[in-house]
Amino acid sequence: MKGLKRRAFAQLTGSALVALPCMARATGGLDVTATPQAAHQMRVLLASGDFAAPAPLDGWHFAWDGRTYRGSYDLVALPDGRRGLVNVLPLDAYLYGVLSKEVAASWAPDAQRAQAIVSRTYALLKLRPAQPYDVVASVSDQVYGGIESETVEGRAAVDATSGTIVTYGALPAHVAYSSCCGGRTADAGDVWNVPYPYLPSMPDPHCLDTPEFLWDAVFPHDSVAAAFGQPFAAIGALRLVHLDTPSPDDRPRAVVFTGTAASFSTTPKNFRAALGARIVRSTFVRTAELAGDALRVSGTGRGHGVGMCQWGARVMADQGASATDILAFYFPGTSLGTG
Numbered sequence: 001m002k003g004l005k006r007r008a009f010a011q012l013t014g015s016a017l018v019a020l021p022c023m024a025r026a027t028g029g030l031d032v033t034a035t036p037q038a039a040h041q042m043r044v045l046l047a048s049g050d051f052a053a054p055a056p057l058d059g060w061h062f063a064w065d066g067r068t069y070r071g072s073y074d075l076v077a078l079p080d081g082r083r084g085l086v087n088v089l090p091l092d093a094y095l096y097g098v099l100s101k102e103v104a105a106s107w108a109p110d111a112q113r114a115q116a117i118v119s120r121t122y123a124l125l126k127l128r129p130a131q132p133y134d135v136v137a138s139v140s141d142q143v144y145g146g147i148e149s150e151t152v153e154g155r156a157a158v159d160a161t162s163g164t165i166v167t168y169g170a171l172p173a174h175v176a177y178s179s180c181c182g183g184r185t186a187d188a189g190d191v192w193n194v195p196y197p198y199l200p201s202m203p204d205p206h207c208l209d210t211p212e213f214l215w216d217a218v219f220p221h222d223s224v225a226a227a228f229g230q231p232f233a234a235i236g237a238l239r240l241v242h243l244d245t246p247s248p249d250d251r252p253r254a255v256v257f258t259g260t261a262a263s264f265s266t267t268p269k270n271f272r273a274a275l276g277a278r279i280v281r282s283t284f285v286r287t288a289e290l291a292g293d294a295l296r297v298s299g300t301g302r303g304h305g306v307g308m309c310q311w312g313a314r315v316m317a318d319q320g321a322s323a324t325d326i327l328a329f330y331f332p333g334t335s336l337g338t339g
Helices: 009-016 091-102 109-124 152-160 188-192 221-228 268-275 310-318 323-330
Strands: 017-021 036-048 055-058 061-064 067-070 072-077 083-090 164-168 214-220 238-244 254-259 263-266 285-291 294-300 335-338
Touching: 036 091, 036 109, 061 072, 067 083, 067 091, 083 091, 091 109, 091 152, 109 152, 109 164, 109 310, 109 323, 214 221, 221 268, 221 294, 238 285, 254 268, 263 268, 310 323
Parallel strands: none
Antiparallel strands: 017 036, 036 083, 055 061, 061 067, 072 083, 164 335, 214 294, 238 254, 254 263, 285 294
């Protein structure tokens, strides 16, 4: 998932309340006969460009691309001129299809409840009534897979926290989360140039022994040159790579390449994007050095590191922390409210 653009909550509520059928409860059944209720309406972009037509199943479900979805669908015109397929459904029905794609159904209930509250808060701040859709169904926002991605445990977490969001100053907080922060969360201001007092860089001991904590990668010189193009070529023959870490939080501010003719620096965010987020798994790069004709890089964590560390939340829940405890730790100064 990525960061949100904050907007006034008052602008979100009025046009986002619509009468739609009830979503199914956490029993594994589809509640197709329930009476309508008022709910925040989400519009999820499933596809754009050329795609097969969806197949309506009944008044409240449709099939598309081998999956079944709650709600209805719209075919919309996108700003780039292509057409889009949008799934329209209530907020918590959307979260049913998100939760077990973001965290495992086997995780402790309080870790799942914390994720449900954060995902709900994220979604509320993504409502964009003037646009053809609110969120996409991928890691660009939150991974969403329709009914096939739902689990009993995930639905239970959504139901147990229904209506609960993270707030700051009586408004929905600008929340963020990633798989693993690598032992220290990142400051939102450093990552996205927009600081929030409840998204600071702070030590997080909870994820230190988790599967996503350590990573390393080796890149041949040619792949590095291809990734950075002309700015890299202008430095001449590569002689040195080092990390610029001027602040006490240990997270590098730049990766600096020094050659025979000049130097070239890039942010860890751009470094990760250029070389591939699946390989450079986080912006928390710990070492970068030349190894013969290759660049060897190591780091900790997975993702941008801002806000809630999902693996850290799991460890906290396993140690007895409640969802409230987890959210208070990762979003200091916030409260739980309704939205």
